[in-house]
Amino acid sequence: MNLIKRVFVSITRRKVASLVILLVAFLMGNVMAVSISIQQSGQNIERNLLERIGGKIVLTGANISASRNVLSLDETSYNLQMNRFMEIYDYLASKNNIAYADYSLHFDGIDLVEGQNIELDESVQYPNGYSILHGIENRELIDEKERYIQFTNGEKFTEEQMKNGDNVLIVNEAVFIDGRPVKPNDVIEFEIKIEEYDPETNKFIITDKETFSYRVVGTFQVIDNKFSDVKNSNNIQMFYTPNQNIKNIYHKYSEMSSNERFQSKYWIDSATIVVSSSEYLFQLSESANSIVEEENYPITVTSTLDTVEKLISPVKSISAISQNILLFSMIAMTIILGLVSFYFIRDRKKEIGIYMSLGIRKSHLMLQIILESVLTGMAAIFLSIGSGWLISQQYSSSLLKNSLEVEESEYEEYMTDTLNYELLAQDVTDNYKITITFEDVSILIILSFSTILLSTAFPLFYIMRLDPKEILLE
Amino acid sequence: MSILEVKDIYFTYPDGDHRKTILNHVSASFDCGKFYTILGSSGCGKTTFLSLISALDKAESGDIYYNGINIKDIGFEKYRRNHVGIVFQNYNLITYMTALENVRIAMGITENDVGGDISSTALELLEKVGIDRTKADRRVTKLSGGEQQRVAIARALSTNADIILADEPTGNLDKKTGRGIVDIFKNLAHDLNKCVIVVTHSEEVARESDEILRLYSHTQSFNFE
Numbered sequence: 001m002n003l004i005k006r007v008f009v010s011i012t013r014r015k016v017a018s019l020v021i022l023l024v025a026f027l028m029g030n031v032m033a034v035s036i037s038i039q040q041s042g043q044n045i046e047r048n049l050l051e052r053i054g055g056k057i058v059l060t061g062a063n064i065s066a067s068r069n070v071l072s073l074d075e076t077s078y079n080l081q082m083n084r085f086m087e088i089y090d091y092l093a094s095k096n097n098i099a100y101a102d103y104s105l106h107f108d109g110i111d112l113v114e115g116q117n118i119e120l121d122e123s124v125q126y127p128n129g130y131s132i133l134h135g136i137e138n139r140e141l142i143d144e145k146e147r148y149i150q151f152t153n154g155e156k157f158t159e160e161q162m163k164n165g166d167n168v169l170i171v172n173e174a175v176f177i178d179g180r181p182v183k184p185n186d187v188i189e190f191e192i193k194i195e196e197y198d199p200e201t202n203k204f205i206i207t208d209k210e211t212f213s214y215r216v217v218g219t220f221q222v223i224d225n226k227f228s229d230v231k232n233s234n235n236i237q238m239f240y241t242p243n244q245n246i247k248n249i250y251h252k253y254s255e256m257s258s259n260e261r262f263q264s265k266y267w268i269d270s271a272t273i274v275v276s277s278s279e280y281l282f283q284l285s286e287s288a289n290s291i292v293e294e295e296n297y298p299i300t301v302t303s304t305l306d307t308v309e310k311l312i313s314p315v316k317s318i319s320a321i322s323q324n325i326l327l328f329s330m331i332a333m334t335i336i337l338g339l340v341s342f343y344f345i346r347d348r349k350k351e352i353g354i355y356m357s358l359g360i361r362k363s364h365l366m367l368q369i370i371l372e373s374v375l376t377g378m379a380a381i382f383l384s385i386g387s388g389w390l391i392s393q394q395y396s397s398s399l400l401k402n403s404l405e406v407e408e409s410e411y412e413e414y415m416t417d418t419l420n421y422e423l424l425a426q427d428v429t430d431n432y433k434i435t436i437t438f439e440d441v442s443i444l445i446i447l448s449f450s451t452i453l454l455s456t457a458f459p460l461f462y463i464m465r466l467d468p469k470e471i472l473l474e
Numbered sequence: 475m476s477i478l479e480v481k482d483i484y485f486t487y488p489d490g491d492h493r494k495t496i497l498n499h500v501s502a503s504f505d506c507g508k509f510y511t512i513l514g515s516s517g518c519g520k521t522t523f524l525s526l527i528s529a530l531d532k533a534e535s536g537d538i539y540y541n542g543i544n545i546k547d548i549g550f551e552k553y554r555r556n557h558v559g560i561v562f563q564n565y566n567l568i569t570y571m572t573a574l575e576n577v578r579i580a581m582g583i584t585e586n587d588v589g590g591d592i593s594s595t596a597l598e599l600l601e602k603v604g605i606d607r608t609k610a611d612r613r614v615t616k617l618s619g620g621e622q623q624r625v626a627i628a629r630a631l632s633t634n635a636d637i638i639l640a641d642e643p644t645g646n647l648d649k650k651t652g653r654g655i656v657d658i659f660k661n662l663a664h665d666l667n668k669c670v671i672v673v674t675h676s677e678e679v680a681r682e683s684d685e686i687l688r689l690y691s692h693t694q695s696f697n698f699e
Contacts, residue, residue, distance in 0.1 A: 006579065357566070358579065359552065361551060473521050473530065
């Protein structure tokens with residue numbers, strides 16, 4: 001009877017011992033499987049979420065936006081601020097591993113000419129603080145790249161149009177002209193009105209105005225996905241035009257308006273810089289933060305890395321707990337299995353003495369004991385793969401749901417205009433799926449195999465000290 | 475050349491603060507084809523002697539030679555594996571196994587040639603000692619004391635070892651069964667040319683052997699006369 005048959009006979013005939021070891025290993029295996037699956041899912045969700053949102057930073061010049069109408073800030077200071085913002089943007093956007101970048105200029109001194117038969121969606125008519133036109137610097141339409149919109153018809157702006165700031169538009173198909181959706185080559189009229197305060201009537205009166213004809217070169221539609229369905233509709237635009245056009249219009253307005261005191265200014269809300277792969281995001285984010293820290297005017301850097309970090313913090317807490325549970329269960333399994341094996345090996349003292357009297361090599365005897373433990377234990381571990389993952393699915397989902405509810409208020413505080421956190425929080429729960437992967441199973445098998453192997457140290461140490469003469473002859 | 479030679483064996487065991495000499499420079503030699511009995515009163519060192527020649531224990535001084543080779547050079551484990559078969563008073567069988575499996579265990583451990591088909595060889599051996607096929611497939615706990623001792627003898631034989639050692643093999647058996655076991659030992663020596671050494675305190679068993687070696691007390695120790 002060779003080693004394998006001896007092991008098989010020993011496992012199958014010593015039923016009580018085998019069942020106890022099987023049960024202990026099964027229980028521990030479940031705990032380990034739960035811990036590993038929770039940890040792995042935590043890591044996966046971080047990767048998936050970042051991949052899904054994309055790696056980007058958003059520079060926000062809140063001061064610029066807010067001070068565009070502040071009377072105390074003169075034109076020179078305002079321009080210095082704007083220029084510095086542009087410099088920082090240019091520096092960061094020209095770094096390596098940047099996929100695309102853009103910023104939008106706004107100006108609220110221009111509006112649609114009344115009387116045109118144009119229907120707009122009122123909720124998004126002035127998405128950016130009363131600026132109907134949305135300037136773009138990058139003719140590749142960053143909103144399309146970010147999957148907020150889809151270009152549907154006509155052409156994008158040419159380099160020439162971008163550079164000259166021509167009166168051209170890319171328009172949302174939700175805009176209706178004469179009762180039909182807008183199409184390329186339609187013409188839409190905008191106007192600048194110069195208003196002066198009349199102390200006699202205590203009202204603003206129009207002193208000058210000029211009309212500008214814009215040609216529609218292309219159309220787009222909003223993509224119906226959760227990322228485009230942002231809370232404050234910032235990304236649902238009606239009219240895209242080159243940034244240079246906004247500047248041109250502003251200069252025209254400046255020339256027409258004699259009273260600097262009541263002049264509007266063109267402004268920038270934010271600039272977006274997207275990295276080619278989320279792995280470069282940390283570097284870019286660090287770089288941006290180190291620059292803005294030294295600025296006189298406050299510029300905020302928001303990174304999707306922060307967003308993801310914030311969103312998955314409950315998942316990370318659960319992962320950290322499960323890591324401790326895994327460590328504890330491994331130690332407990334080593335001790336409990338070791339003690340159980342030791343208890344049963346003491347009952348087999350005589351059997352071991354017999355093997356020794358037959359001249360079995362000690363290494364073979366030890367291998368037999370190890371194989372018995374490992375085969376029984378690993379059978380239990382394989383059984384626990386399915387049940388463990390089933391338990392972890394139930395356990396972790398409810399744990400995550402509770403954690404997200406607790407932190408809901410923090411999401412609200414953290415919300416910026418870059419992403420819809422409420423929806424992303426939902427995305428975390430939707431994406432938090434416990435799945436059995438080859439990697440998870442491998443980790444479970446390696447860890448439990450090592451633990452079981454370690455637990456055989458107790459019985460092996462006992463065997464090493466046995467004297468066959470004492471067992472068999474006295 | 476004798477198959478087994480014991481030269482000048484000295485052995486003591488701890489007795490309070492001192493060590494008590496139990497085998498004082500004992501020498502003996504054993505040949506194949508003979509049935510030896512070692513007689514002596516309780517505590518005279520018979521079992522110690524057996525444990526030394528079966529390499530279950532180590533003498534403080536002196537040497538044991540198998541076929542002229544010191545068993546230290548062979549290695550104790552290897553010596554037990556290939557050259558001796560041991561039969562114990564309380565049988566020492568693995569209780570969760572059948573009679574056949576107990577025999578096959580030893581055949582799986584030895585490096586000696588045990589024949590082509592291990593199962594049929596084991597069954598033949600069991601049959602030779604009076605265990606039929608039905609009993610061979612029974613758990614050893616379901617067999618009588620005499621039958622268990624026969625299984626233990628079959629196990630000792632199964633490795634094709636030249637030397638069969640037995641410690642009080644009839645001690646737990648009734649007279650009739652004991653006689654049957656002694657007959658088996660005689661046959662092993664005379665028909666299979668084995669060197670059979672049986673430790674016993676029974677004069678009756680000793681009378682059946684070819685040579686009797688008595689351990690006598692000489693002051694503080696014992697020796698062959």
